Amino acid sequence: GNSIVASRINYTTLLSQAWQNVFDLVDTRSNVHDPTTSSTEVRKMVYAREPDVKKTGFAGYPFIIVYPATMEHGDRRSLNMKSVNVTWTVEIEIVTSDRGNNNRDGQGNADNNTMTDDIVQLFNDASKRFTLQRNNVFFVKPDVAGQVQEELNQTLVFRRSIMLTFGSRMAVST
DSSP states (O other): OOSSOOOOOOTTSTTHHHHHHHHHHHTOTTTSOOTTSOTTOOOOOEESSOOOTTSTTOOOSSEEEEOOOEEEEEEEEOTTSOEEEEEEEEEEEEEEESEETTTEETOHHHHHHHHHHHHHHHHHOHHHHHHHHHTTOEEEEEEEOOOEEEEETTEEEEEEEEEEEEEEEEEOOO
16 A cells, blocks of 8 residues: 555645545555455555556556546635635546456456446445545545456456546635
């Protein structure tokens, strides 16, 4: 996992903590299960960018990429000009293969569907949403795109993106 732990988003951490809050929840195995390992095994599964699948340190399929956050400021500021509605989007991409770890041939599509279900359930879960709200993350909406099959390094992979949008009305300056 990451050494930085998610904390409350404020005007100094608008992008970094928006991303960190999502990354930490997705990188928790009790939230998003690794279909290829037992509960005692842990391998690197969640990345901040596309991993180099040809590198010897590559931990294998499936993997998830939590891309950097994007952010939009609303048009209407508060009278003191300090508060505004902020909306973030974080793309979460799930990449699975029929050649998963532990000789799990032919499971790419099923793994992708199961992991997508886990992530949607995670961001719809009431208690997780309360945790996120304490960190200034509100109105969480997980929109799921269609699945794409493609060739990656001589392997058929299944990719699906979840566009996670969320927002907050908050002070963006002192």
